[in-house]
Amino acid sequence: MNKKIVILLFVFTTLLSGCWDVTEPQRMYYVHALGIDFKDDHYETYMQIIDFTNIAKSEQPTNPDAQQAEIGHAKGKTIEESLFDLYHSIDQKAFWGHITYIVLSEEVMKSNKVNQVIDFLTRFRETRYQIWVYGTKEPLNDLLVVTPINNKALTLSKLGDPLNSFRQESFVRPINLRELVIGLNEPSHEVYLPLVSIDKGWVSSKGESESIELKGIALLSKEGFKGAITQDKANGIKWMTNKTIRGEVTGQMGENNTFVTVTLDHIKVEIKPVVKNDNVQFDIDIKMEANVLGITEKITTTEIRQEVKKQVKKEVRETYKEGLALNTDIFRLSEQLYRKDVKNWKKLEKNGKIELTEDSIRNINVTVVKVNPGRESFIETIEK
Structure with missing residues:
Protein backbone atom coordinates (compact mmCIF):
# COMPACT_ATOMS: atom_id res chain seq x y z
CA MET A 1 0.00 0.00 0.00
CA ASN A 2 2.81 2.40 0.90
CA LYS A 3 4.49 1.72 -2.44
CA LYS A 4 1.31 2.69 -4.30
CA ILE A 5 1.10 6.00 -2.42
CA VAL A 6 4.73 6.83 -3.18
CA ILE A 7 4.21 6.04 -6.87
CA LEU A 8 1.07 8.20 -7.03
CA LEU A 9 2.85 11.12 -5.33
CA PHE A 10 5.73 10.83 -7.79
CA VAL A 11 3.34 10.87 -10.77
CA PHE A 12 1.38 13.88 -9.47
CA THR A 13 4.50 15.94 -8.71
CA THR A 14 5.76 15.47 -12.25
CA LEU A 15 2.51 16.99 -13.52
CA LEU A 16 2.84 20.19 -11.45
CA SER A 17 3.30 23.28 -13.62
CA GLY A 18 5.98 24.96 -11.47
CA CYS A 19 6.82 28.65 -11.94
CA TRP A 20 6.38 28.78 -15.69
CA ASP A 21 5.08 32.36 -15.65
CA VAL A 22 8.05 33.83 -13.74
CA ILE A 237 13.17 74.28 8.17
CA LYS A 238 15.86 72.10 9.76
CA TRP A 239 15.27 73.64 13.20
CA MET A 240 11.52 72.98 13.05
CA THR A 241 11.53 69.18 12.94
CA ASN A 242 12.62 66.47 15.37
CA LYS A 243 13.91 64.46 12.43
CA THR A 244 16.88 66.77 11.90
CA ILE A 245 20.02 64.87 12.84
CA ARG A 246 22.77 67.45 12.47
CA GLY A 247 22.95 71.08 11.35
CA GLU A 248 25.32 74.00 11.67
CA VAL A 249 25.30 77.69 12.42
CA THR A 250 28.13 80.19 12.10
CA GLY A 251 28.27 83.32 14.22
CA GLN A 252 30.62 85.93 15.59
CA MET A 253 31.85 85.39 19.14
CA GLY A 254 34.60 86.48 21.51
CA GLU A 255 36.26 89.82 22.13
CA ASN A 256 37.37 90.16 18.49
CA ASN A 257 34.05 88.94 17.04
CA THR A 258 35.72 86.10 15.16
CA PHE A 259 33.56 83.65 13.20
CA VAL A 260 32.95 80.31 14.87
CA THR A 261 31.00 77.35 13.42
CA VAL A 262 28.96 75.18 15.75
CA THR A 263 27.09 71.97 14.90
CA LEU A 264 23.72 71.34 16.52
CA ASP A 265 22.11 67.98 17.22
CA HIS A 266 19.60 66.22 19.53
CA ILE A 267 17.02 68.74 18.34
CA LYS A 268 13.61 68.63 20.01
CA VAL A 269 10.82 70.94 18.85
CA GLU A 270 7.49 71.65 20.51
CA ILE A 271 4.86 73.97 19.02
CA LYS A 272 2.06 75.22 21.24
CA PRO A 273 -1.00 76.96 19.74
CA VAL A 274 -2.45 79.77 21.88
CA VAL A 275 -6.01 80.88 21.02
CA LYS A 276 -7.42 84.16 22.32
CA ASN A 277 -10.53 85.93 21.00
CA ASP A 278 -10.61 83.85 17.79
CA ASN A 279 -6.98 84.70 17.15
CA VAL A 280 -4.32 82.00 17.20
CA GLN A 281 -0.62 82.42 17.82
CA PHE A 282 2.14 79.88 18.33
CA ASP A 283 4.89 79.48 20.90
CA ILE A 284 7.85 77.47 19.61
CA ASP A 285 10.30 75.77 21.97
CA ILE A 286 13.50 74.38 20.43
CA LYS A 287 16.02 72.43 22.49
CA MET A 288 19.39 71.25 21.19
CA GLU A 289 23.00 70.45 21.98
CA ALA A 290 25.92 72.41 20.52
CA ASN A 291 29.28 71.02 19.41
CA VAL A 292 32.17 73.42 18.82
CA LEU A 293 34.18 72.64 15.69
CA GLY A 294 37.03 75.12 15.83
CA ILE A 295 38.20 78.01 18.01
CA THR A 296 40.98 80.54 17.56
CA GLU A 297 40.50 82.46 20.82
CA LYS A 298 38.89 82.08 24.20
CA ILE A 299 35.11 82.22 24.28
CA THR A 300 32.61 81.34 26.96
CA THR A 301 29.79 78.82 26.87
CA THR A 302 27.44 81.73 27.53
CA GLU A 303 28.62 83.43 24.33
CA ILE A 304 28.13 80.21 22.40
CA ARG A 305 24.61 79.77 23.73
CA GLN A 306 23.66 83.38 22.99
CA GLU A 307 24.96 83.25 19.42
CA VAL A 308 23.29 79.89 18.69
CA LYS A 309 19.96 81.22 19.99
CA LYS A 310 20.33 84.37 17.90
CA GLN A 311 21.15 82.52 14.67
CA VAL A 312 18.49 79.79 15.05
CA LYS A 313 15.76 82.36 15.77
CA LYS A 314 16.89 84.44 12.81
CA GLU A 315 16.82 81.48 10.40
CA VAL A 316 13.40 80.27 11.60
CA ARG A 317 11.90 83.77 11.23
CA GLU A 318 13.46 84.30 7.82
CA THR A 319 12.20 81.00 6.41
CA TYR A 320 8.75 81.63 7.90
CA LYS A 321 8.55 85.04 6.19
CA GLU A 322 9.63 83.52 2.88
CA GLY A 323 6.81 81.00 3.23
CA LEU A 324 4.29 83.75 4.00
CA ALA A 325 5.35 85.62 0.87
CA LEU A 326 4.33 82.51 -1.09
CA ASN A 327 1.07 82.18 0.88
CA THR A 328 2.32 78.94 2.40
CA ASP A 329 2.15 77.48 5.88
CA ILE A 330 5.72 76.25 5.60
CA PHE A 331 5.97 74.91 9.17
CA ARG A 332 2.50 73.33 9.03
CA LEU A 333 1.31 75.37 12.00
CA SER A 334 -2.29 74.69 10.97
CA GLU A 335 -1.71 71.01 11.64
CA GLN A 336 -0.52 71.79 15.17
CA LEU A 337 -3.83 73.50 15.95
CA TYR A 338 -5.73 70.69 14.22
CA ARG A 339 -3.99 68.04 16.34
CA LYS A 340 -4.12 69.86 19.67
CA ASP A 341 -7.33 71.91 19.53
CA VAL A 342 -9.60 70.67 16.76
CA LYS A 343 -12.57 72.61 18.11
CA ASN A 344 -10.85 75.96 17.56
CA TRP A 345 -9.34 74.73 14.32
CA LYS A 346 -12.85 74.17 12.92
CA LYS A 347 -13.78 77.73 13.88
CA LEU A 348 -10.69 79.36 12.36
CA GLU A 349 -9.78 77.24 9.33
CA LYS A 350 -10.44 78.30 5.76
CA ASN A 351 -9.90 75.77 2.98
CA GLY A 352 -8.10 73.43 5.34
CA LYS A 353 -5.66 75.87 6.94
CA ILE A 354 -5.65 78.89 9.19
CA GLU A 355 -4.68 82.38 8.07
CA LEU A 356 -1.17 83.32 9.16
CA THR A 357 0.62 86.64 9.58
CA GLU A 358 4.10 87.63 10.69
CA ASP A 359 2.72 87.90 14.22
CA SER A 360 1.33 84.36 14.22
CA ILE A 361 4.59 83.14 15.73
CA ARG A 362 4.44 84.76 19.16
CA ASN A 363 7.62 83.41 20.75
CA ILE A 364 10.61 81.37 19.67
CA ASN A 365 12.44 79.98 22.69
CA VAL A 366 15.78 78.32 21.93
CA THR A 367 17.54 76.36 24.67
CA VAL A 368 21.07 75.04 24.26
CA VAL A 369 20.97 72.19 26.74
CA LYS A 370 24.66 71.35 26.50
CA VAL A 371 27.82 72.74 24.91
CA ASN A 372 30.32 70.05 23.91
CA PRO A 373 33.84 71.43 23.38
CA GLY A 374 34.85 68.61 21.03
CA ARG A 375 38.56 67.82 21.25
CA GLU A 376 40.15 67.98 24.68
CA SER A 377 42.44 70.77 23.44
CA PHE A 378 39.34 72.98 23.14
CA ILE A 379 38.32 72.54 26.78
CA GLU A 380 40.80 75.11 28.03
CA THR A 381 39.71 77.53 25.31
CA ILE A 382 36.03 77.42 26.26
CA GLU A 383 35.36 79.09 29.58
CA LYS A 384 32.38 78.14 31.67
Whole structure:
Protein backbone atom coordinates (compact mmCIF):
# COMPACT_ATOMS: atom_id res chain seq x y z
CA MET A 1 0.00 0.00 0.00
CA ASN A 2 2.81 2.40 0.90
CA LYS A 3 4.49 1.72 -2.44
CA LYS A 4 1.31 2.69 -4.30
CA ILE A 5 1.10 6.00 -2.42
CA VAL A 6 4.73 6.83 -3.18
CA ILE A 7 4.21 6.04 -6.87
CA LEU A 8 1.07 8.20 -7.03
CA LEU A 9 2.85 11.12 -5.33
CA PHE A 10 5.73 10.83 -7.79
CA VAL A 11 3.34 10.87 -10.77
CA PHE A 12 1.38 13.88 -9.47
CA THR A 13 4.50 15.94 -8.71
CA THR A 14 5.76 15.47 -12.25
CA LEU A 15 2.51 16.99 -13.52
CA LEU A 16 2.84 20.19 -11.45
CA SER A 17 3.30 23.28 -13.62
CA GLY A 18 5.98 24.96 -11.47
CA CYS A 19 6.82 28.65 -11.94
CA TRP A 20 6.38 28.78 -15.69
CA ASP A 21 5.08 32.36 -15.65
CA VAL A 22 8.05 33.83 -13.74
CA THR A 23 10.43 35.99 -15.74
CA GLU A 24 14.10 35.20 -15.21
CA PRO A 25 15.99 38.07 -13.47
CA GLN A 26 18.53 38.38 -16.28
CA ARG A 27 15.71 38.89 -18.77
CA MET A 28 14.35 42.06 -17.16
CA TYR A 29 15.29 45.73 -17.13
CA TYR A 30 15.22 47.36 -13.70
CA VAL A 31 13.77 50.86 -13.45
CA HIS A 32 15.77 52.80 -10.86
CA ALA A 33 14.40 56.33 -11.29
CA LEU A 34 11.75 58.26 -13.17
CA GLY A 35 11.63 61.88 -14.28
CA ILE A 36 8.32 63.47 -15.29
CA ASP A 37 7.94 66.71 -17.23
CA PHE A 38 4.93 68.43 -18.79
CA LYS A 39 5.21 70.50 -21.95
CA ASP A 40 2.77 71.50 -24.69
CA ASP A 41 -0.09 69.58 -23.02
CA HIS A 42 1.92 66.36 -23.09
CA TYR A 43 3.74 64.39 -20.41
CA GLU A 44 7.40 63.75 -21.08
CA THR A 45 8.73 60.75 -19.20
CA TYR A 46 12.39 59.93 -18.56
CA MET A 47 13.03 56.36 -17.45
CA GLN A 48 16.39 55.52 -15.88
CA ILE A 49 17.24 51.84 -16.32
CA ILE A 50 20.13 50.70 -14.14
CA ASP A 51 22.62 47.94 -14.89
CA PHE A 52 22.75 45.86 -11.71
CA THR A 53 25.21 43.37 -13.21
CA ASN A 54 27.93 46.02 -12.97
CA ILE A 55 27.30 46.97 -9.32
CA ALA A 56 25.43 44.05 -7.73
CA LYS A 57 28.41 42.80 -5.69
CA SER A 58 30.12 46.10 -4.96
CA GLU A 59 29.43 49.67 -3.90
CA GLN A 60 31.46 50.77 -6.90
CA PRO A 61 31.11 49.59 -10.52
CA THR A 62 33.41 46.69 -11.31
CA ASN A 63 34.25 48.32 -14.64
CA PRO A 64 34.85 52.09 -14.20
CA ASP A 65 34.37 52.72 -17.92
CA ALA A 66 31.03 50.92 -18.12
CA GLN A 67 27.88 53.01 -18.07
CA GLN A 68 25.69 52.39 -15.06
CA ALA A 69 22.38 53.39 -16.59
CA GLU A 70 20.57 54.51 -19.71
CA ILE A 71 17.78 57.05 -19.99
CA GLY A 72 14.71 56.48 -22.15
CA HIS A 73 12.48 59.39 -23.19
CA ALA A 74 8.94 59.42 -24.55
CA LYS A 75 5.85 61.63 -24.75
CA GLY A 76 2.15 61.02 -24.24
CA LYS A 77 -1.16 62.63 -23.39
CA THR A 78 -1.01 60.69 -20.11
CA ILE A 79 1.90 59.32 -18.10
CA GLU A 80 0.79 55.79 -18.91
CA GLU A 81 0.72 56.51 -22.66
CA SER A 82 4.26 57.88 -22.53
CA LEU A 83 5.46 54.76 -20.70
CA PHE A 84 3.84 52.44 -23.22
CA ASP A 85 5.59 54.43 -25.92
CA LEU A 86 8.86 53.68 -24.10
CA TYR A 87 7.99 49.99 -24.00
CA HIS A 88 8.10 50.00 -27.82
CA SER A 89 11.87 50.47 -27.73
CA ILE A 90 12.69 48.22 -24.73
CA ASP A 91 14.18 44.80 -25.46
CA GLN A 92 13.13 43.13 -22.20
CA LYS A 93 10.38 43.44 -19.63
CA ALA A 94 10.69 46.53 -17.38
CA PHE A 95 10.43 45.74 -13.65
CA TRP A 96 9.24 48.59 -11.39
CA GLY A 97 9.72 46.97 -7.98
CA HIS A 98 13.17 48.54 -7.54
CA ILE A 99 12.29 52.14 -8.45
CA THR A 100 13.99 54.31 -5.82
CA TYR A 101 13.09 57.91 -6.62
CA ILE A 102 11.09 60.18 -8.90
CA VAL A 103 11.97 63.73 -9.97
CA LEU A 104 9.22 66.21 -10.87
CA SER A 105 10.02 69.12 -13.15
CA GLU A 106 8.97 72.66 -12.30
CA GLU A 107 6.50 72.53 -15.21
CA VAL A 108 4.74 69.46 -13.77
CA MET A 109 4.37 71.18 -10.42
CA LYS A 110 3.21 74.48 -11.96
CA SER A 111 0.68 72.69 -14.17
CA ASN A 112 -0.91 71.07 -11.11
CA LYS A 113 -0.13 67.56 -12.37
CA VAL A 114 1.31 66.19 -9.12
CA ASN A 115 -1.97 64.47 -8.21
CA GLN A 116 -1.90 62.60 -11.53
CA VAL A 117 1.66 61.48 -10.79
CA ILE A 118 0.64 60.25 -7.33
CA ASP A 119 -2.37 58.43 -8.79
CA PHE A 120 -0.16 56.71 -11.36
CA LEU A 121 2.37 55.56 -8.75
CA THR A 122 -0.14 54.35 -6.17
CA ARG A 123 -2.30 52.38 -8.62
CA PHE A 124 0.48 50.21 -10.00
CA ARG A 125 1.06 47.08 -7.91
CA GLU A 126 4.86 46.96 -8.38
CA THR A 127 5.58 50.45 -7.03
CA ARG A 128 5.92 51.21 -3.32
CA TYR A 129 5.17 54.10 -1.01
CA GLN A 130 8.86 54.39 -0.03
CA ILE A 131 9.87 56.06 -3.31
CA TRP A 132 11.75 59.32 -2.71
CA VAL A 133 10.23 62.39 -4.39
CA TYR A 134 12.17 65.47 -5.55
CA GLY A 135 11.50 68.65 -7.49
CA THR A 136 13.88 70.37 -9.91
CA LYS A 137 14.27 73.27 -12.31
CA GLU A 138 16.98 71.43 -14.27
CA PRO A 139 16.45 69.53 -17.54
CA LEU A 140 15.56 66.01 -16.47
CA ASN A 141 17.70 64.31 -19.10
CA ASP A 142 20.78 66.13 -17.75
CA LEU A 143 19.93 65.45 -14.11
CA LEU A 144 19.36 61.71 -14.45
CA VAL A 145 22.69 61.01 -16.14
CA VAL A 146 24.81 62.57 -13.37
CA THR A 147 26.85 59.87 -11.63
CA PRO A 148 28.01 60.11 -7.99
CA ILE A 149 31.44 61.44 -7.06
CA ASN A 150 34.30 58.95 -7.61
CA ASN A 151 31.96 56.95 -9.85
CA LYS A 152 30.15 55.38 -6.92
CA ALA A 153 27.16 53.19 -7.72
CA LEU A 154 23.99 55.03 -8.74
CA THR A 155 22.15 53.18 -6.00
CA LEU A 156 24.27 55.15 -3.50
CA SER A 157 23.74 58.56 -5.09
CA LYS A 158 22.34 61.55 -3.18
CA LEU A 159 18.96 60.92 -4.81
CA GLY A 160 18.94 57.15 -4.47
CA ASP A 161 20.28 57.03 -0.90
CA PRO A 162 19.52 60.48 0.62
CA LEU A 163 19.57 59.44 4.29
CA ASN A 164 23.30 58.71 4.14
CA SER A 165 24.35 62.32 3.58
CA PHE A 166 21.37 63.63 5.59
CA ARG A 167 22.91 62.17 8.74
CA GLN A 168 25.95 64.37 8.26
CA GLU A 169 24.21 67.58 7.20
CA SER A 170 20.43 67.81 7.59
CA PHE A 171 19.65 70.71 5.29
CA VAL A 172 16.43 69.40 3.69
CA ARG A 173 14.81 66.21 4.93
CA PRO A 174 14.04 63.76 2.11
CA ILE A 175 10.34 63.08 1.49
CA ASN A 176 8.91 59.77 0.28
CA LEU A 177 5.66 59.14 -1.57
CA ARG A 178 3.80 58.17 1.60
CA GLU A 179 4.70 61.45 3.32
CA LEU A 180 3.77 63.42 0.21
CA VAL A 181 0.30 61.86 0.14
CA ILE A 182 -0.22 62.52 3.86
CA GLY A 183 1.04 66.10 3.60
CA LEU A 184 -1.36 66.97 0.79
CA ASN A 185 -4.35 65.28 2.39
CA GLU A 186 -4.08 66.59 5.95
CA PRO A 187 -4.12 70.20 7.23
CA SER A 188 -2.63 72.45 6.03
CA HIS A 189 -2.69 70.43 2.78
CA GLU A 190 0.77 71.72 1.91
CA VAL A 191 4.15 70.03 1.77
CA TYR A 192 7.66 70.77 0.58
CA LEU A 193 9.89 68.65 -1.65
CA PRO A 194 13.68 68.79 -1.70
CA LEU A 195 14.70 70.95 -4.67
CA VAL A 196 17.71 69.46 -6.46
CA SER A 197 20.04 70.85 -9.10
CA ILE A 198 23.31 70.04 -10.87
CA ASP A 199 26.47 71.27 -9.15
CA LYS A 200 29.32 71.84 -11.60
CA GLY A 201 31.84 72.83 -8.96
CA TRP A 202 33.74 69.53 -8.91
CA VAL A 203 36.90 68.71 -10.87
CA SER A 204 38.55 65.35 -11.52
CA SER A 205 41.72 64.31 -13.28
CA LYS A 206 39.64 63.93 -16.43
CA GLY A 207 38.30 67.50 -16.25
CA GLU A 208 35.15 69.10 -14.90
CA SER A 209 32.79 66.88 -12.96
CA GLU A 210 29.17 67.17 -11.84
CA SER A 211 27.21 66.13 -8.79
CA ILE A 212 23.67 66.50 -7.44
CA GLU A 213 23.11 69.38 -5.03
CA LEU A 214 20.27 70.16 -2.65
CA LYS A 215 19.27 73.69 -3.61
CA GLY A 216 16.34 74.29 -1.26
CA ILE A 217 12.67 73.35 -1.16
CA ALA A 218 9.75 73.33 -3.62
CA LEU A 219 6.39 74.13 -1.99
CA LEU A 220 3.28 72.24 -3.07
CA SER A 221 -0.38 72.41 -2.12
CA LYS A 222 -3.49 70.64 -3.36
CA GLU A 223 -3.98 73.58 -5.73
CA GLY A 224 -0.50 73.25 -7.25
CA PHE A 225 2.99 74.70 -7.07
CA LYS A 226 3.39 77.63 -4.68
CA GLY A 227 7.04 78.49 -5.35
CA ALA A 228 10.54 77.66 -4.17
CA ILE A 229 12.82 78.80 -1.35
CA THR A 230 16.52 78.32 -1.97
CA GLN A 231 19.90 78.55 -0.31
CA ASP A 232 20.21 80.19 3.12
CA LYS A 233 16.60 81.39 3.14
CA ALA A 234 15.48 77.77 3.58
CA ASN A 235 17.74 77.05 6.58
CA GLY A 236 14.93 77.51 9.12
CA ILE A 237 13.17 74.28 8.17
CA LYS A 238 15.86 72.10 9.76
CA TRP A 239 15.27 73.64 13.20
CA MET A 240 11.52 72.98 13.05
CA THR A 241 11.53 69.18 12.94
CA ASN A 242 12.62 66.47 15.37
CA LYS A 243 13.91 64.46 12.43
CA THR A 244 16.88 66.77 11.90
CA ILE A 245 20.02 64.87 12.84
CA ARG A 246 22.77 67.45 12.47
CA GLY A 247 22.95 71.08 11.35
CA GLU A 248 25.32 74.00 11.67
CA VAL A 249 25.30 77.69 12.42
CA THR A 250 28.13 80.19 12.10
CA GLY A 251 28.27 83.32 14.22
CA GLN A 252 30.62 85.93 15.59
CA MET A 253 31.85 85.39 19.14
CA GLY A 254 34.60 86.48 21.51
CA GLU A 255 36.26 89.82 22.13
CA ASN A 256 37.37 90.16 18.49
CA ASN A 257 34.05 88.94 17.04
CA THR A 258 35.72 86.10 15.16
CA PHE A 259 33.56 83.65 13.20
CA VAL A 260 32.95 80.31 14.87
CA THR A 261 31.00 77.35 13.42
CA VAL A 262 28.96 75.18 15.75
CA THR A 263 27.09 71.97 14.90
CA LEU A 264 23.72 71.34 16.52
CA ASP A 265 22.11 67.98 17.22
CA HIS A 266 19.60 66.22 19.53
CA ILE A 267 17.02 68.74 18.34
CA LYS A 268 13.61 68.63 20.01
CA VAL A 269 10.82 70.94 18.85
CA GLU A 270 7.49 71.65 20.51
CA ILE A 271 4.86 73.97 19.02
CA LYS A 272 2.06 75.22 21.24
CA PRO A 273 -1.00 76.96 19.74
CA VAL A 274 -2.45 79.77 21.88
CA VAL A 275 -6.01 80.88 21.02
CA LYS A 276 -7.42 84.16 22.32
CA ASN A 277 -10.53 85.93 21.00
CA ASP A 278 -10.61 83.85 17.79
CA ASN A 279 -6.98 84.70 17.15
CA VAL A 280 -4.32 82.00 17.20
CA GLN A 281 -0.62 82.42 17.82
CA PHE A 282 2.14 79.88 18.33
CA ASP A 283 4.89 79.48 20.90
CA ILE A 284 7.85 77.47 19.61
CA ASP A 285 10.30 75.77 21.97
CA ILE A 286 13.50 74.38 20.43
CA LYS A 287 16.02 72.43 22.49
CA MET A 288 19.39 71.25 21.19
CA GLU A 289 23.00 70.45 21.98
CA ALA A 290 25.92 72.41 20.52
CA ASN A 291 29.28 71.02 19.41
CA VAL A 292 32.17 73.42 18.82
CA LEU A 293 34.18 72.64 15.69
CA GLY A 294 37.03 75.12 15.83
CA ILE A 295 38.20 78.01 18.01
CA THR A 296 40.98 80.54 17.56
CA GLU A 297 40.50 82.46 20.82
CA LYS A 298 38.89 82.08 24.20
CA ILE A 299 35.11 82.22 24.28
CA THR A 300 32.61 81.34 26.96
CA THR A 301 29.79 78.82 26.87
CA THR A 302 27.44 81.73 27.53
CA GLU A 303 28.62 83.43 24.33
CA ILE A 304 28.13 80.21 22.40
CA ARG A 305 24.61 79.77 23.73
CA GLN A 306 23.66 83.38 22.99
CA GLU A 307 24.96 83.25 19.42
CA VAL A 308 23.29 79.89 18.69
CA LYS A 309 19.96 81.22 19.99
CA LYS A 310 20.33 84.37 17.90
CA GLN A 311 21.15 82.52 14.67
CA VAL A 312 18.49 79.79 15.05
CA LYS A 313 15.76 82.36 15.77
CA LYS A 314 16.89 84.44 12.81
CA GLU A 315 16.82 81.48 10.40
CA VAL A 316 13.40 80.27 11.60
CA ARG A 317 11.90 83.77 11.23
CA GLU A 318 13.46 84.30 7.82
CA THR A 319 12.20 81.00 6.41
CA TYR A 320 8.75 81.63 7.90
CA LYS A 321 8.55 85.04 6.19
CA GLU A 322 9.63 83.52 2.88
CA GLY A 323 6.81 81.00 3.23
CA LEU A 324 4.29 83.75 4.00
CA ALA A 325 5.35 85.62 0.87
CA LEU A 326 4.33 82.51 -1.09
CA ASN A 327 1.07 82.18 0.88
CA THR A 328 2.32 78.94 2.40
CA ASP A 329 2.15 77.48 5.88
CA ILE A 330 5.72 76.25 5.60
CA PHE A 331 5.97 74.91 9.17
CA ARG A 332 2.50 73.33 9.03
CA LEU A 333 1.31 75.37 12.00
CA SER A 334 -2.29 74.69 10.97
CA GLU A 335 -1.71 71.01 11.64
CA GLN A 336 -0.52 71.79 15.17
CA LEU A 337 -3.83 73.50 15.95
CA TYR A 338 -5.73 70.69 14.22
CA ARG A 339 -3.99 68.04 16.34
CA LYS A 340 -4.12 69.86 19.67
CA ASP A 341 -7.33 71.91 19.53
CA VAL A 342 -9.60 70.67 16.76
CA LYS A 343 -12.57 72.61 18.11
CA ASN A 344 -10.85 75.96 17.56
CA TRP A 345 -9.34 74.73 14.32
CA LYS A 346 -12.85 74.17 12.92
CA LYS A 347 -13.78 77.73 13.88
CA LEU A 348 -10.69 79.36 12.36
CA GLU A 349 -9.78 77.24 9.33
CA LYS A 350 -10.44 78.30 5.76
CA ASN A 351 -9.90 75.77 2.98
CA GLY A 352 -8.10 73.43 5.34
CA LYS A 353 -5.66 75.87 6.94
CA ILE A 354 -5.65 78.89 9.19
CA GLU A 355 -4.68 82.38 8.07
CA LEU A 356 -1.17 83.32 9.16
CA THR A 357 0.62 86.64 9.58
CA GLU A 358 4.10 87.63 10.69
CA ASP A 359 2.72 87.90 14.22
CA SER A 360 1.33 84.36 14.22
CA ILE A 361 4.59 83.14 15.73
CA ARG A 362 4.44 84.76 19.16
CA ASN A 363 7.62 83.41 20.75
CA ILE A 364 10.61 81.37 19.67
CA ASN A 365 12.44 79.98 22.69
CA VAL A 366 15.78 78.32 21.93
CA THR A 367 17.54 76.36 24.67
CA VAL A 368 21.07 75.04 24.26
CA VAL A 369 20.97 72.19 26.74
CA LYS A 370 24.66 71.35 26.50
CA VAL A 371 27.82 72.74 24.91
CA ASN A 372 30.32 70.05 23.91
CA PRO A 373 33.84 71.43 23.38
CA GLY A 374 34.85 68.61 21.03
CA ARG A 375 38.56 67.82 21.25
CA GLU A 376 40.15 67.98 24.68
CA SER A 377 42.44 70.77 23.44
CA PHE A 378 39.34 72.98 23.14
CA ILE A 379 38.32 72.54 26.78
CA GLU A 380 40.80 75.11 28.03
CA THR A 381 39.71 77.53 25.31
CA ILE A 382 36.03 77.42 26.26
CA GLU A 383 35.36 79.09 29.58
CA LYS A 384 32.38 78.14 31.67
